[in-house]
Amino acid sequence: MKKNKLLSIAIIICKSSKIIYILSLIVFTCFFAHLQIDRDYYKDANIKVNSSDIDVKFSDKWEENSNENVFALNKMTTTAIYSIYFKYSLVIIMMLLITNEFQKIIESVQTLKTFKRNNVISFKKIGIYAFIYFLLTCYTIIDYHEGSKGQLQISFIPLIFMLFAFIMAEIFKEGNVLMEENDLTV
Amino acid sequence: MTKNRLLNIAVTICKIIKLMYIAVIILITVAFIYMKTDNNYFEGKNIRFDTPSDNASSMIPFNYTSTNKWKYNSSINDHDIYNINNITTYSYCVIYLKFMTMLILLHLCIKEYQNIIQSVKSFSTFKQKNILSFKRIGKYLLIYFIVTSYTEIHYNEGGTSTLDFNFTALLLMLTSFIMAEIFKEGSKLQQENDLTV
Numbered sequence: 001m002k003k004n005k006l007l008s009i010a011i012i013i014c015k016s017s018k019i020i021y022i023l024s025l026i027v028f029t030c031f032f033a034h035l036q037i038d039r040d041y042y043k044d045a046n047i048k049v050n051s052s053d054i055d056v057k058f059s060d061k062w063e064e065n066s067n068e069n070v071f072a073l074n075k076m077t078t079t080a081i082y083s084i085y086f087k088y089s090l091v092i093i094m095m096l097l098i099t100n101e102f103q104k105i106i107e108s109v110q111t112l113k114t115f116k117r118n119n120v121i122s123f124k125k126i127g128i129y130a131f132i133y134f135l136l137t138c139y140t141i142i143d144y145h146e147g148s149k150g151q152l153q154i155s156f157i158p159l160i161f162m163l164f165a166f167i168m169a170e171i172f173k174e175g176n177v178l179m180e181e182n183d184l185t186v
Numbered sequence: 187m188t189k190n191r192l193l194n195i196a197v198t199i200c201k202i203i204k205l206m207y208i209a210v211i212i213l214i215t216v217a218f219i220y221m222k223t224d225n226n227y228f229e230g231k232n233i234r235f236d237t238p239s240d241n242a243s244s245m246i247p248f249n250y251t252s253t254n255k256w257k258y259n260s261s262i263n264d265h266d267i268y269n270i271n272n273i274t275t276y277s278y279c280v281i282y283l284k285f286m287t288m289l290i291l292l293h294l295c296i297k298e299y300q301n302i303i304q305s306v307k308s309f310s311t312f313k314q315k316n317i318l319s320f321k322r323i324g325k326y327l328l329i330y331f332i333v334t335s336y337t338e339i340h341y342n343e344g345g346t347s348t349l350d351f352n353f354t355a356l357l358l359m360l361t362s363f364i365m366a367e368i369f370k371e372g373s374k375l376q377q378e379n380d381l382t383v
Contacts, residue, residue, distance in 0.1 A: 003367045010360055106364065114371050163196055167303065170189045174311050175372045178379055185382045 007110045014103035021096045025089060032085045080143040087136055094133045101126050115175035123169035130162040193307045200300035207293040211286065218282045250351040257344030272341040284333060291330045298323050312372035320366035327359035 034041070101122040108119055134155070141150040255268070273281075298319040305316055334355070337348040 006360065006363055006367065010364060013357070013360070109364070109368060109371075112371075114368055115375070160199070163192065163199070166192055167196060167306070170192065171306060171311055171372075174306075175368075175375065178312070178372065178375045182375055182379050182382070185379075 025092045075144045077143045094129045115179045120172045127162045127165035130158045134158040253348045255346045274340045277340040291326045312376040317369045324359045324362040331355040
């Protein structure tokens with residue numbers, strides 16, 4: 001496969017995933033707005049926080065309620081809803097920014113400006129975004145009127161991704177030095 | 187953080203992961219032999235064969251899975267059919283070989299990656315062998331994708347087939363091919379530089 005075809009495929013993938021992220025951000029915002037307006041609509045909905053949940057129910061008074069009622073979406077406190085909304089929006093925005101930077105890098109490779117200064121900066125930015133993503137996703141707590149759910153999830157993939165991005169930044173820095181030397185001698 | 191510390195961390199992580207893969211390979215082999223010799227040990231246990239693609243997909247949410255189940259005798263309930271004791275010997279061997287191939291491929295990927303990082307550490311970043319390493323990683327990932335995409339398990343009275351497209355592997359493959367191209371460009375620059383000096 002030729003280099004340009006590869007790069008074109010990568011750019012198309014970047015663009016489509018950017019569109020998917022933007023769409024999911026819009027859908028998520030609409031959902032959030034609707035939840036504010038019509039909370040009873042979600043009476044029976046019970047959002048699942050992934051595996052390894054730590055469920056805490058506040059008092060014995062509510063024991064007659066079944067699990068689903070305590071952790072129904074419409075029983076969530078307003079602060080919890082806002083914090084979840086901001087958290088997930090930030091996560092999506094981080095992924096959008098990472099894809100954006102990556103697309104920029106690929107485009108610069110396509111126009112034969114691979115080892116330019118701005119690619120080094122792009123890789124560093126990707127590293128920082130991946131770290132923020134890691135921080136955002138590692139802890140979740142949801143408060144309900146009658147209980148709360150907490151989850152600690154340390155996912156090493158964003159961390160490894162961050163390390164990879166920083167290493168790439170260093171490699172590109174080396175390439176940049178080489179290119180500048182070359183430009184000076186020519 | 188200085189460059190060397192970063193690279194050292196990466197090399198250490200690579201080494202740990204390689205060790206883990208080797209340990210898993212040994213464990214699976216031991217379990218496989220044990221299962222063959224003492225079939226009744228797993229009496230009543232129902233083990234599911236999932237491909238390890240749950241966490242990776244949270245960052246890049248492109249995964250496609252579809253499962254298909256069939257049985258020859260509909261009067262027996264699912265639990266008795268889809269049981270680890272009832273897997274045919276042929277299926278056992280296929281599953282074992284599949285997991286082995288997967289683990290070996292991952293191990294090889296990590297090994298190549300470690301080679302690249304070590305060459306960056308010794309200031310021979312844009313050498314020909316790094317380009318080859320990235321290309322090899324790309325090929326390994328393609329094989330990994332193909333191996334993981336289809337699973338078929340035959341039981342004595344039925345069977346399951348799973349189609350599981352792990353697009354993360356494909357994306358990583360694309361990235362490593364792009365990296366190979368970037369390194370090729372770097373290698374050209376380096377050669378020009380060496381000639382002028």
